Amino acid sequence: MDKTLIHLLEKVEKKYDLGMREEWVPEAVHAYRVAIRKTRSYLKFWHSDSKGTDKQVKNRLVFLQRQTALVREWDVFIEIFGEAIDEKSVEKGRFSRLLMIDGFKYAAGFWDEIDQLALRMNGEADNxxxxxxxxxxxxxxxxxxxxxxxxxxxxxxxxxxxxxxxxxxxxxxxxxxxxxxxxxxxxxxxxxxxxxxxxxxxxxxxxxxxxxxxxxxxxxxxxxxxxxxxxxxxxxx
The missing domain is CATH 1.20.120 (Four Helix Bundle (Hemerythrin (Met), subunit A))
Known part of the structure; x- marks a missing residue:
């Protein structure tokens, strides 16, 4: 596996670990999403000799990014309008955010799987x-x-x-x-x-x-x- 891909995957995992430690404050969610997007962007033009493994890693990253989507969208919304909307609405959104974040802890298993799959990925990026x-x-x-x-x-x-x-x-x-x-x-x-x-x-x-x-x-x-x-x-x- 090439060094760029190794670096990108390592960075995403570090952002995930940091997010878990910081209890997924808005900045941590955003940094994690950006790291996933950069990795996915690189993999879109990746030529692997194991297309099955390649597809598995890409699908896992898509799932992990989608998992954070609503959380990030709420964080942006509440930062702009939090003081201008009804308090009951704010609490409703915050509770939903907590439920979504609770699911993040299960992503640790996905990262263990991605690590194992990535070891079998050989190839190079499209120049x-x-x-x-x-x-x-x-x-x-x-x-x-x-x-x-x-x-x-x-x-x-x-x-x-x-x-x-x-x-x-x-x-x-x-x-x-x-x-x-x-x-x-x-x-x-x-x-x-x-x-x-x-x-x-x-x-x-x-x-x-x-x-x-x-x-x-x-x-x-x-x-x-x-x-x-x-x-x-x-x-x-």
């Missing part, structure tokens, strides 16, 4: 992954109806790949991070909308404020997308 990721970004941006979530995933994957290089174009990294953040705000707005529905906060002023911010960020993304793509193409024609 064309940068070009493929870039093409995926172009493809997503040209769709009749842009899926902003999918575009953000492509941008993050491309950024993570570039960061692994000893010499990376800093201007492009900054541009990618700016777009990742903008699309992250759109994703947060859509997720917040779901939380308002779940908490039955249908007429809250903060719900309307969230909708206004979401629409403004969507307008920004739509108007700036052509310029973003042009800059990427100029750097990598």
């Amino acid at each position: 064309q992954r940068e070009e493929k990721l870039r093409k995926q970004i172009f493809c997503e941006s040209e769709a009749e109806y842009v899926d902003w979530h999918r575009l953000r995933i492509r941008i993050k994957g491309y950024r993570y790949t570039l960061e692994q290089k000893a010499v990376a174009d800093k201007e492009i990294l900054v541009l990618l991070k700016e777009w990742q953040d903008l699309l992250g705000l759109i994703q947060d707005g859509l997720t917040n909308r779901k939380w308002f529905d779940w908490l039955e906060e249908k007429d809250a002023m903060v719900r309307h404020a969230n909708e206004d911010v979401l629409q403004e960020n969507l307008r920004k993304a739509k108007s700036r997308l052509p310029d973003f793509i042009e800059k990427l193409q100029r750097k990598h024609p």
Whole structure:
């Protein structure tokens, strides 16, 4: 197994252990999710001589990332709107978060399994992954109806790949991070909308404020997308 993959898997496990020790405070959940995403991004272009083992590891990582999704979404929502919504709604969400976090402890068994599977993984990363990721970004941006979530995933994957290089174009990294953040705000707005529905906060002023911010960020993304793509193409024609 190559050193990069070993390093990525070790980092995720360290973030998991740290999260358990810190009782999964919001920062620990986020750091754990980021580490999993970076590993999954790398494995998407991994060529293994054992496709069965390769698939097992990828599936385990998908499960572990999904396990943290609602917790992270709640953490973002409550950080923004915690002081503006009904206390009963806050307690309802906190209780649900505790139940979800309780399931994290069972992930230790998954990590033991991943460690054993990873030892049997031999292969290498696709040296064309940068070009493929870039093409995926172009493809997503040209769709009749842009899926902003999918575009953000492509941008993050491309950024993570570039960061692994000893010499990376800093201007492009900054541009990618700016777009990742903008699309992250759109994703947060859509997720917040779901939380308002779940908490039955249908007429809250903060719900309307969230909708206004979401629409403004969507307008920004739509108007700036052509310029973003042009800059990427100029750097990598």
